[in-house]
Amino acid sequence: MVVRSISYPNMNRRQILKTGLLTAGLGAATGAIIPAAWSARPARVREHEFIAKPARLALLGEDYPPTEVWAFNNRIPGPIMRATQGDIVRIRFRNRLEQASTIHWHGIRLPNAMDGVPGITQAAVKPGEDFLYEFGLPDAGTYWYHPHVSTYEQVGRGLYGTIVVDEKIPPDVDQDVMWTIADIKLTREATIAPNFKNLHDAAHAGRLGNIVLVNGKKSPEVLEVRAGSRVRLRLLNAASARIFRLKFHGHQPTVVAMDGHPCTPFALTESILFSPGNRIDLILDCTAAPNASFEVEDEFFPAMRNKIGLIRYNSRSAQALRKPFEGLPPNTLFEPVMAGAESVKMILEGGALSNKATREHVWLVNGKGNDHGSHMDSHGGAPHPLYVFEKGCTVRCLIDNRTAWFHPMHFHGVVLRERLPNGSWGPMKDSTLVWPFKTQEIAFVAESPGDWMIHCHVSEHHHSGLMGTFRVADLCKTPAAAKPNVVT
Template sequence: MKTGWKLKSAAVVGAIAVLLTGCFNSSGGSMGGMDHSKMNMDDKSAAQQPTNTNTSTTVKVATLTGKEFTLTAKTSNQELAPGITLPVWTFNNSVPGPELRVKQGETVKINLKNELPEPVTIHWHGVPVPNAMDGIPGVTQNAVQPGQSFTYTFKADVPGTYWYHSHQDSVNQLDRGLYGSFIVEPKDGTKVDRDYTLVLDEWMSTGMSMSDMNMSGGNMSKMDMSNMDHSKMNMGNSNNKGSNSMDHSQMNMGHDMSMYDLFTVNGKSGSLVDKLPVKQGEKVRIRLINAGYLSHQIHLHGHEFKITASDGQPIHNPGILKDSVVTIAPGERYDIEFEANNPGQWLIEDHGENKAVAGMKAVIAYEGVAAGSDKPNDKEKLPVVDLTRYGQAGKMNFTLDQKYTMEYTMNLNTEMKNGDMVYTINGKTFPETEPIKVKKGDTVKVRLVNNSKTDDHPMHLHGHFFQVLSKNGKPLEGSPVIKDTLNLKPGEEYVVAFEADNEGNWMFHCHDLHHASAGMVTELKYTDYKTDFVPDPKAGNKPE
């Protein structure tokens, strides 16, 4: 198996045959919308490609505790659904990588070893690490080359649900499986009897169809897809992950998420998803992490529940919910808690029209209770929890009408430039976007506006938490909401505020990483920050 393939979907050569012969007619199949001049198709033979010698499909996601860890990035194969085994990139031979659980206040050390054929880094999503530990190639460090190592060291000050993932060519490396959960447990304990983490993602189980790729003209039958450089292909209008057998970042074609027919929970789909055992009377926490590029609407059956945290930060006096869905956007995390007071076997599942939602479900199984009769209702439309009106008002760090050191507006948009679909901030694409320049101690108010017609933009700020002050001009009515990732649907406007309390050069970008790789990135730069880091032009740094 060629580990150089940008694949998440084709587990065997037969899947490539589907791609090359089933989807593209050998005599008249076409790629008329694709800019061939930007595609890097080296004519390396299969013998020249790195091979995957790891054929394991049964490795379970480990939970590691302590203060020092080793994460080894390597290729593997993993059975994601019954009978569907795909080539993946892993941390410690599993997707997701191991869950790292640390204690608040501890200094942790994570040793990254790269056994992949390409450079890699680790970003600690949501964790306010020192800037040098943020894992951004070309900004805070050089990408870790094949065969090399890098050690991340930082103090885990803020308890909550976080995750880690590669930030090198991240639109592709996340899509291959390079991510895992990172949990900072509070000093006074977790205060629950069961504590489960569910990492959500989307995959493609077979080759692409012509309608999905929206192509016409050209002959694909003899193209060698194995060494295609996805980063230079121009991808179009999108709120999904594009094609997994090509780089999704900038392909000039329709970006149709319906190609993604396999949704997973902790790297498994359908009957392969592990059950979540509970006992009657227990207090149960479920940590939801979205590592994919689509929002998911999660419904807990048979129980009342509360949302206790968003992006790891607590909700003040959360209210009781039932038969409601929690929408979790790319990069976001939500903690929900419930009392196990309804014996049986109950589902927690995704809702939506995509057939793939059928695989994104887990069974909450009461111990000593036979398999129950709970049925999926993933097509039912249920009320969506509005976080801007949830919980009770409490102490706020910022208000709309206070004086700020600086105010900044980010107009997010989608447009065509030189025949390419790009994603812009104030009309510019990274690295031409204007950075937000601050000094330590500044208070910053940011107005975020989504002017895209069809695309969501989950905006993620590195190194900081921000408080959400208003949505569409209306102040929040419920609990103060503190986040690091905020999803804007088309036409929406949010105002957020934060203190510049963590010096460095930080990314602020869309976490639909197709949009980031096509321009929707800016930086938060501390003008009084000095760094010793010098980018190596030979490192192949790809920060988006």
């Protein structure tokens, strides 16, 4: 990785993005307009090369033959892309698969042209071709990257990786640990089970793997700790379809960020739902005694629990516990303003146990299966947007799930709040899990011009109708101002 500095005098990074200097010729280089103070530190450009190609990796250890996978830079997960808030990243993506691909930078607020959605923000990158992505990192937190073409197969075969954007002054911890949690469907010979395109998976809960992987190895992942120490544990759910419900035995970790963005810290006394695409940042204070050990379990299906991790204390005597964690510094986000907000509805229908599916689409959004996916191939062309919003306006969207299935709905290009059962608004996130036959209201500011995707992050649902786009039109004369996130 090459790190070097560039500096544009008298401009902050957002102004630079807005001028298109960093994405010259791409046509849609419109970063969020934020009246931020000039930062004394020049933007640092971090350069990466991500090569997507087949690889052979020992996912199950030495007792099994290596598995033929698809991977970024011969690794599952791909390399951690680590940077500091405010940096610029420039990534040369080299597609060496036998099918088209792209990279989507999940959760990063960036110009539309860099969002990596084929047929909507760019043409798919053909086999043997390259594409240069370049964008700033306005927010600290835990994010990730993955292809947006045939996600059910490309992610399912191993193409995913994490992005860690450090705060300018990171919190004081003894360890900063990433657990990238996914699953994979393997045969007895440790080869990837074929038949990615099948109607059963598309119409039910998606393709569920039979092996849970943490950081590319069969779980449980062992976390070695010292008694009294403090660990920042970053979790990513990179599975195609599996929702986890995580339980930390013997501990009450503190949730400090969700989907990258800081939240008011709260203790995890029970278990927590963790959908495809989600990230959770935890502060784990190791309060047990030396030599103790505790499991981290997935109990989403109570009869089929998965051991995700093992917190194993070493024999060293306990160090002094720190004061309670006070929270991460907030990101500067657009806060929804409910007065005068635009209200829209999104009705989800279809799937197994429904008579709504059509010949072309298993799933419908507002009465229509949205293209790209009914044939479960790559994105075939930009669909007509479901909604058009004026830039800067607040949108309230009521998602009405009239299906028997969970849908973790991911919104590109915005950060949203969920309406909680008590009527208040929850922490900033980039997805919302909508339960079967339930509604969920969300609110967000339409912050950056372009056509942005909305889709279920169960990849098999996404590619069989459960997607659409919304357009943010730049008509506004008085742009909304972002302010430090009101942490809730």
